Amino acid sequence: MRSIQARYxxxxxxxxxxxxALVGTSIDMAIRxxxxxxxFGNAERVASQWSALVRIGDIPDPIPATAPVDLVQLVNSRGVVINSSRQAMGMAPISTTRPPADDRFQQLTEGSVMVMAIRVSPAADSPVVYAGLEEPAILHEHHLEYFIAAGVLILLALAAWMTWCVVGRTLRPVAAIRARMSEITVSDLSLRVPIPPGEDEIALLARTANQTLTRLEEAVEQQRRFASTASHELRTPIAGLRVQLEEALLYPDDIDPRDTIRGALTASGRLEAIVNDLLQLARLRAADPAPQELIDLGALVTEEAAQGTGMPVRVQVNARVQVRGSRIQLIRVVNNLLxxxxxxxxSRVEVSVGFEDGNAVVAVVDDGAGIAPADRERVFERFTRLDDGRLRDSGGSGLGLAISRDIAHAHQGTLLIEDSPRGARFVLRLPAEDTQPLGAADSDVQRTGTVKAASPSRRAAGKDSAVKETAVDGRGSGPRAQPRAQR
Incomplete structure (x- = not known):
């Protein structure tokens, strides 16, 4: 049966x-x-009274009897009625059962008559006194059973009706939710299910469904904006590449093939950077699991600061902090920020690594123009590049900071832009697994120093495909394997 209401x-x-049925049977047996x-108690009392009088020979004829025990007989050993009450005159013996000498009192039921039989004495020729009364009609005509059965049926019908109404009333909001959910489509996610009053499970279900629909609507809208923006960002380098190739074909004498090839490589590099960043975002949004390991965050930052080119970076490690996560992804974040x-x-870039309120904190500060408070959240949106970023580096994808924040969130951390006296201050916070204060043997002024750019030979020797794909030159020029965070 499909209906929950009917099933319940x-x-x-x-x-x-x-x-x-059990209760009714118990009541019937108790009443009966x-x-x-x-x-039987009344009959025994009357039979005992006349049995005593028989033994002393002082029993009247006929035997006086009153209701309810109005049937009294004195029967000899041969089964002949020798005395009786007026109501029992002319009747055969009430019962043919004679109590034995060792059990002189017996309760008998003869048809609809309840009888108490008492043997006057243990002697073989002892007469028997029978005292009986008609069983009430409620018992022998089964009126009691009919009455109890009728009560059971009435209670059952009332219970079934109440259950049907209560379950139906309980499930009515579910039917409204189901009807509204059937109206919701991918093209229109603005509808919400009705929330019934109260704080019961169905109301909580409706609120959770609305919260899920809200998140789904936001995700779909974000995907639509992302698809539109991605198509726009991909269209520009593709169009430029096509124009260069068409010019080379149409004007072979006027166009230098090497210039065309060099421009095509630049455009293809930008396309590759955008596609790789899009794949990285897709993996992060799909919660693609990455290998987890304990990482010394200060050592990682110091090492990565030494790998870049251009402006030197001053690194200050205030505590040895360990975090658990993906080394490759955290290197990606650090490189993007650097x-x-x-x-x-x-003129300078400063990086500090410390511990605060159970979190490892990495702060990257530059002394540039900074970011206006109104733009501090917008720069983390995909394909967002501020005017200053476009002037300093026209080849970026605008996905670096979006990827960095997604990586931070994937590690249960945060990436924010905080106030700074000058320039921009990016702060990465990650849950710390372990922390130790630095001793004198660990550092030179708490491991503070200026990390110079790595030499070309060092960069070549230490190049790793997963780590170095985020390396850029500090001037923002030249091709990059991956796009950087853009402002």
């Missing part, structure tokens, strides 16, 4: 039927035993 009603009714016990700071700094 049937189950409740069947369960209640079993319970009421009580009536019979009272009847290359971004070098590109926009006027």
């Amino acid at each position: 009603t049937i189950i409740t009714t069947m369960l209640l039927l079993v319970i009421l 035993y009580r009536i019979q016990d009272d009847g 290359s971004n700071a070098r590109r926009h700094a006027d």
Whole structure:
């Protein structure tokens, strides 16, 4: 049966039927035993009275009897009625059962008559006194069972009706939610399911469904904007590449093939950078698991600061902090922040690594023009590049900071732009696994120093495909394997 309302009603009714049947049977037996016990008690009292009078020979004829025990007989050993009450005159013996000598009192039921038989004495020829009364009609005509059965049926019908109504009322919001959900399509995610009053499970379900729909609407809208922006960003280098190739074909005598090839390589490099960043974003948004390991964040920052070119970076490590995460992804974040700071700094870049409130904190500060407070969140959006970033580096993809923030979130951390007296201050916070204060043997003024750019031979010797794909020159010129964070 598909209907929950019908299923719950049937189950409740069947369960209640079993319970009421047991209760009804118990009530019937209790009432029946009580009536019979009272009847046999009265009959025993009357039979005992006349049995005592028989033993002393002082029994009247006929035997006086009153309701309810109005049937009294004295029967000899041969089964002949020798005395009786007026109501029992002319009747055959009430019972043919003679109590044995060792069990002189017996309760008997003869048809609809409850009888108490008492043997006057243990002697073989002892007469027997029978005292009986008609069983109430409620017992021998089954009126009691009919009454109890009728009560059970009424209670069952009432319980089934109440269950049907209560379950139906409970499921009514579910039907409204289902109807509204059937109206929601990918093209229109603005509808929300109705929320019933109260704080029960269905109300919580409706609120959760609306929250899910809100997130889904935001995700779909974000994907639409992303697809539109990505198509626009990809169209420009593709169009430029096509124009260069067409000019080379149309004007072979006027166009230098080497210039065409060099321009095509530049355009293809930009396309490759955009596509690689898009793939990186897709993997991060899909929660693609990355290998987790313990990482000394100060050592990683110091090492990566030495790998770049251009403006020197001053690194200050205030504590040995370990975090758990993907080394390749964290290197990507550090390189993005360092290359971004070098590109926009006027004279210096400062990086500090420390510990604060259970988090490892990496702060990258440059002394450039800075970022206006209104733009501090916008720069983390995909394909967003401020005017200053376009002037300093026209080849970036505008995805570096978006990727960096996604990596931070994937590591349960944050990446924000905070206030700085001059320039921009990017702060990366990650949950720390372990931290130790630096001793005198660990550092030169708490491991503070200026990290100079690596020599070309060193960069070539230490180049790793996963790590070095984020390396850029500090001037923002030349081809890059991956686009950098753009402002």
